[in-house]
Amino acid sequence: MLIGVAAGGALVAIIILVGLFRLMWRVAEPNEALVISGSKHRTDGVGEGMGFRIVTGRGTLVMPGVQAVRRLSLDLNEAELNVDCVTQQGIPLKVHGVVIFKVGDDMVSIANAARRFLDQQKFMPERVHNVFAGHLRSIVGGLTVEQMIRDRERLTAETRAASGSEMEKLGLIIDSLQIHEIVDPTGYINNLAAPHAAAVQRDARIAQAEADRLATEAEQQAAARMAEATRDSQILQAGYMAERDKATASSRQAGPLAEAAARQEVVVQETRVAELEAQRREQQLQADVRKPADASAYEKRTLAEAERDARISAAEAKARETELAAAAEANRVKTAAAAQAEQTRVSGEASAAATRATGEAEAAATQARGLAEAEAAKARGLAEAESIKARAAALAENQEAVVAQQLAENWPEIVRAGAEAFGNVDHMVLLNGADGMSEMFAKALTMGGTGLGLARQLLAQMNGATGAGGDAPSNGAAPRSPERVRLQD
Template structure:
């Protein structure tokens, strides 16, 4: 029990000691100084009987109730300067600056500052401004504006030196003093700078003009080189373009030239085909027109000698058929020739637009086809001539039979023509009735017989002596070709 009481008493005593220690122990921060007053202390370098103790950077014991502890800041302080001054020339100026200061780190400075600013630490800036304002007016009064502007360090140094003693008395030290601005309400500084500004402006303008001239020369030279390069490039591009155009033209002409060459070959082959076709048509005309015409003429002459009356009609009918067939063939050949000529003309125009060589080939084809057409026409003419010759031979042998057959073939037309005389008669008076009508028609038909006699006279006059020669030659040819046959004359119909 006693041990517990003793232990509790010890613990309580320890707690009391700790609490008392905390209440009595004070520590000075790095940026402050402890001013302990209430007992007489001896401070080195200050003298005896200060009545307070200065503690910096460490802790100390303070007796509560007997000693008092206050703190003095050692931080930097700033004071703005705005002082109106007058120079030695009598020119008013306004000087603006800033002072950076603090309490000195030594004991004497701390003691001096503690005596003056311990309760008025916020008033340090105003006090410092007043100190520097007085010294600035004094120093500026001995300087000119030119000296202040040109040698601002001198103004700063003299102001700092003049204020140093008083600042030491206040326990303060100057870390920095800067003269920031010197204002001139009268415009003296501005006028002072005007000549220099004008000179500078003049030099600037001269320099700008010189730079502009050099830049212009450089630009013109660059433009000239650029124009020369553009010209050279244009010439080269024009040359390249000409080569490209030439190559393109050749490439474009290659196709038409190849087509023209192939077309020329086609035209040559077509020309050969046309020539062969012309020969074929000529042979065909020889086989189909001339030889059949000769055969028919020979057959007609033979039939006319055998049975003149009957065979003359058959020969005339055969001749008529031959004539119609020949005309139809001639018409077909003409139409084909015209179509071929139109095709040749169209091909010639198309080929002429392509190239001269194609045109020449087409012209050659047209010429060959024209020759073929001419040959066909010539063969047709020969066939027609042979047919006409056969008819002339038949006519020379028996004119009356030919005329009679023509009249027989055209007898309906003759009767129709005779009847047309009565077609325009509106009123006809017949005295003897039906006999008068019969006599009238008989007279109209008698005109056919008169026409027959007239035709005979004309044929006799046209033939003349030449008919006998042709008949003898034809008879000699027939005599050599076939045995002679008896010719039976056919009397014309008395009613005709």
Template sequence: MLIGIAGGVVAGIVLLILLFKLMWRVAEPNEALVISGSKHGEGLGFRIITGRGTLVVPGVQVVRRLSLDLNEAALDVECVTSQGIPVHVKGVVIFKVGDDPSSIANAARRFLDQQKMMGQRVHNVFAGHLRSIVGGLTVEDMIRDRERLTGETRSASGIEMEKLGLIIDSLQIQEILDPTGYITNLAAPHAAAVQRDARIAAAEADRRATEAEQEAFARKAEATRNSGIQQAGYQAEMDTAAARALQAGPLAQAAARQEVVVQETKVAELEAHRKEQQLQADVRKPADARAYETRTKAEADRDARISAAEALSRETDLKTAAEANRVKVAAAAEAEATRARGLAAAEATRATGEAQAAAEAAKGLAEAEAARAKGLAEAEATRAQGLAEAEGIKARAAALAENQEAVVAQQLAENWPAIVRAGADAFGNVEHMVLLNGAEGMSEMFAKALTMGGTGLGLARQLLTSMNTGAPAEAPAEPAPATQVIPVQADSGN
């Protein structure tokens, strides 16, 4: 009986274990359990279990699993830019169901039985927003600022993805294709510049390589030249040593001969010195003695003559000084006498001068009075004479106006002697005169001198006639110069 009880207990335990195992559900780390079929206080109508286990009543509750793994949606969208250029944008979206209960609930409601359709739904969401964003951009903006395109697309799709219970882990624009070749044309200048730079770089590298090669060749040639120079130097040294070896015998003989010549020269110099000393003793010494004797005698004679001359000169100086002193004394005495006589004469002259000065003063006063009276008389006479002459000139002017011919003739008659004398003065400086026709020539010459007056008379008549008649009517004449009648007095010899 005890065995039956024990078996029953064991069977019950096994049954309970089997029942617990049948009812117990555990959520994996990458999934969420969605349990429906019972009421829950959260108001969702189902229960969400993540990362733990729970009991599920079979036949009453239904358990479904929602994957929390990453999902990938490929983007392949045809768009049109703001420039009207069609482009083909390729990218990829990495997404998953959110870990929070709200995201799991939203995803469960939409994708619990259609989890394989998540990628398609996400593609549709991103395709619409990508077309809208690309439509506001240029091709250059898309190429140069791809992050902007990615950010705007992700920001625009975030709200809808949140409603779907999904979160975006990554969005990448992989490729932008241009069926029209616009992007290729944009890249052409840059590609050409790159190719140009590449060719320039290649040419520069080639130039540098060529320069390096040429420099290496130059260094090689320099090394070859230096080696040849050194070899030539060594060869020259060898040739020099060989030549010196060949010349050793003749050089030794020449050196020995030179030594013999040197010794012979020294012997000759010694012999010449000996002969010079002999000449010094035999010839020069006696000659020097005689010359010294002659020079000494001459100097003694010269000193005697100089002494005599100096004595005579001192005697002459003493005589000259004595005579000069005598003359000086006599001159001083004469000067003193002359000064005394001068003083006496000066006193006499001063007395005489004072008397004469008084007399001269009185005489000067009398002469001054007489000169003043005489000057007054002469001035009065000069004034009267001037008035008389003025009256005479006035009268002659009136007469000249009435009878020019008579006045001119009278003036010529009164001054005829002076005119003839002036004509004769032309012959006064003539020392010798040769007359070809004798006395007749002399008469003609004097007649010509005398007729000068007549010529002057004719000129005067013409001048007076032109003044009285005036200029011709057809040509105005220049104004006649003012004329002044100057009386000519005959030389009375006083």
């Protein structure tokens, strides 16, 4: 009884262990990788402490509730390329192609792809299309339409090489890149093919015409041979009929007709000889005249066609040369115009800089002259003020001496003004000679005349200067010197 219970308990334990093992055991399919997160693991080529481990092609234990396991597909994926591009010549094209890619088999690629596309694998074709579209536009922008058409392998190789590093960062590898079609909405490619198609069509028409000519010649020769055979047959039939008639006549007429039959035989034989001679001459004419004439005509026609093709080729080469020369001249003119514009711009900038420097120098000189003139005016004003101040001080200290000095300095004008009093005198009689003249002149100066007015004006100016200086008496009257009192009296 106890043995049965123990056996049952052992069986239950085994069943539980098997169930737990099946619950914890995960197996990676050949086309997928298991990404197990929840603890730090070391992955070859990736580094330590990634927080997840990668299992491919085998089974592994996963702790439920502690670790999480997700599957990353390693199957092939396909991304359609429909990219609008512009070539180096500025011609818009549409490039259609397909990219076949997958997640790399190495641990580094799987780790990179797991970080970027885990649970988002449906967005992988869109991301790949964006990567290839950018590089494809850049590469097509550096190529011409002719290069793309004639060397499509170069376009594929450059696009694959340019996108390889970015695909490697995404953990993806390119299995295949194919450019299916280059669509030209502007018709540029058709225009490129037009000259070649025209040349092929021309050669086809020439070949057809040559074939028609040869067929016509063969038909004519066959018709001639048929006519010749018909003629020979008719001649033979006529001969046979003559022989038959001869036999009939011979049988009907034995006498007189024998001679006629003989003569008829002679005529027939002569006719046959003549016909054979005519046939021989015709054959001779065919060999001597018609065949050489046909050969000569064929030679001339062939030479004319060759000369025509040569002229067409020369004209096309000349047109191409003219086009290249025009393009070169246009580039030269454009370069010269750009150089002239650059020279004009540099000259303008130099002239502007010179004008600005000249203006600044003139402004500085004008400012310096203005400052100098202001300083000079200020110095003159200060000097005049100092002179007035000194004159006022001198007048306050010794008024008589100052007045005498001023009178002495202005005495010529005073005498001139006094002499003007005699300007209107026509005739003067002096009784006492020189003494009378002196007395007359002294009276002219002392009588309210012009000379006395000048003297009074001079004294008034001196009094005003004294009043401004502050040294005049308090009642506003200037001191009266003896000379001034004598003049007023």
